[in-house]
Amino acid sequence: MKGVILSGGTGTRLRPITHTGPKQLVPVANKPVLEYAIEDLKEAGITEIGIILGNVGREEIQNLVGDGSKYGVDVTYIVQGNPLGLAHAAGCAREFVGDDDFVMYLGDNILNQGISELVESFKAGDYGAGISLQHVDNPQQFGIADVDVDGNVEGLVEKPDDPPSDLALIGIYVFSPAVFDAIDRLEPSWRGELEITDAIQLLLEDGYKIDSHVVEGWWKDTGKPGDILEANRLVLESQKRSLDGTVEEGAEVNGRVQLARSATIESGAVVRGPVSIADDVTIEDGSYVGPYTSIGENTRIAGPHIENTVIVGESEVTTNGRIIDSLIGRAAQVESAEGMLPEGRRMVVGENSQLHL
Structure with missing residues (x-):
């Protein structure tokens, strides 16, 4: 099994921090977010890893990770270019993956329990895909899975008005190579992107079983400043x-x-x-x-x-x-502004910043 880490997003929700570097390199507890994904894959026994690069931050990511040897893995870089959806990013890894199963890990996610249970569950059955899920309080804002009593996925709905469950997809997937055929048949969504949920739905319609694993520990998508602070707090706790x-x-x-x-x-x-x-x-x-x-x-x-x-x-x-x-x-x-007249605050504020004075 191989690993594919998606690191091609532009990080617009983290500006101005991401004006000068990719969001996957923002540190949590003084470790870049991307390194947590690499460590989770290695812990699950996956040492051949492809990192999907976009148009932003390629050099910074390559300078940090190198060939992967300092983490005990072998890294291949794959250029996606403009981000056209998660399914498009997965499709870019076709040549790297070959005939192997693979984990697709969104590079701005952090889990405290790793992915070993998801990987082992997928290996134990005959599945076209496996997905990580977590119970959420606001399922209308997520891709939601309808799951039977055995954990098999019966359907996926993107941000439903009437959710079939409270189980949200959290950005870590396992796929067989069959997903590439499904991606080839996708049409762009209303967002103009190739949606990974649509690819998984096609696998269901083609008769493939879809495994699921409910993450019981914490999970954070570090896409916004508040999420970085929350992830930092959770990691420091341990x-x-x-x-x-x-x-x-x-x-x-x-x-x-x-x-x-x-x-x-x-x-x-x-x-x-x-x-x-x-x-x-x-x-x-x-x-x-x-x-x-x-x-x-x-x-x-x-x-x-x-x-x-x-x-x-x-x-x-x-x-x-x-x-x-x-x-x-x-x-x-x-620095302090003591002695400056008139009284007030002097600042240089980047685009899309948030200040509370």
């Missing part, structure tokens, strides 16, 4: 304390804090976990870093109160104010 860096005498460090080897918490600083601090980060005297915060590499923190925040990296945060529930992009500078 981390262990690891102080490999320097904690000066007089610093206060409590709870599950991960401190990278070249990071420093100076005397007079307070850090309360769960917190992740990457390499070459300095937390200076008078700073408070509170729970559910991740600070990326090469960052200086001097004086603020920070909680529930992701700082991508290469930044300076020198304000004496309070920062909460924030996503701060790479190479940002956040």
